Amino acid sequence: MITSTNSSSPTKLHFSLFLSLFQAYSSTFSEISELVHKISLQLDPINFLVAMDGNGTESKTQNQNKGLNFLELSLRLCVIPFALSSLFVMVSNKQTSDIYGTVEFNNLTGFKYLVCINAISCGYSLASIFISKLKCFKIHDWVLFILDQVMTYLMITSGSAVTEILYLSEKGDREVSWSEVCSYFGFFCNKTKISLALHVIALLCFIILSLISAFKLFSKFEAPNCNKEENGGVIGK
DSSP states (O other): OOOOOOOSHHHHHHHHHHHHHHHHHHHHHHHHHHHHHHHHHHTOHHHHHHHHHSSOHHHHHHHHHHHHHHHHHHHHHHHHHHHHHHHHHHHTOEEEETTTEEEEGGGSHHHHHHHHHHHHHHHHHHHHHHHHHHOOSTTHHHHHHHHHHHHHHHHHHHHHHHHHHHHHHHHOBGGGTBOOOTTTOHHHHHHHHHHHHHHHHHHHHHHHHHHHHHHHHHTTSOOOOHHHHHHHHHHHO
C-alpha cells in the first residue's frame, strides 16, 4: 500500500522515467529537425524560382515530395510511442492514502477522456500510414487533411481537460472552498504530469502533421491569377 508520504523517491522515480523516455526519442527528433531545415531550404521561394527557370523543375518537386513524405511518416510513427506511453502512465496511475482513501485515473472524467483520445490517436496514426501509402482513392489527401485537423483538436481538448484538473489539484480554488490535494497524493500528481508531458509531445506531432497535410493538399491548386482578372476588367471597360 502506497501512503501519502512526502519522500522524494516517487518524484525521482518518475523524473528518471521521463528522462529515459526523452533520451530514447531525442535522436529521432534531432533527425526530424535536420530534415525540417533541409525542407525549408528546398521550399525557399528564391530556390523555387531558380528551379522554374531551368530544366530541373520536375526533379526539384520530386525531392520536395520525398522529403515531406519522409517527415510525415516519421511524425506518424512518433505519435504511437508517445501516445501509448501517456496512456500507460495514466492507466496505471493510482495512489492510496490512509486518511483520504484511494484515488485513481477512472475517478476523473478528464483523465478517462485523455486515455480514450490517446488510444484513438494510436489507431489513427497506424491507419493514416496505410492511407498515405496506398493512395487507393482520389480524395485521400482530403481525408488525411480533415482527420489530422480533427485529431489535433481532440488532442488539444483532452490535454486542456487534464491541465485544468492538475492545476486545481495543485493550487485549489479558494472561491469555492476547494483545497489542493497534491500534498496528500504527490505520487498521483507526479504521474499525471508525466502522462500530460508525453501527451503534449504527441500533440506537437499532430500539429506539424496538420500543417503538412494542408500544404500537400492545397499546393495542388493553382493560385488565382490577379493579372488576368485586371486585364479582363480593363478590356470589359
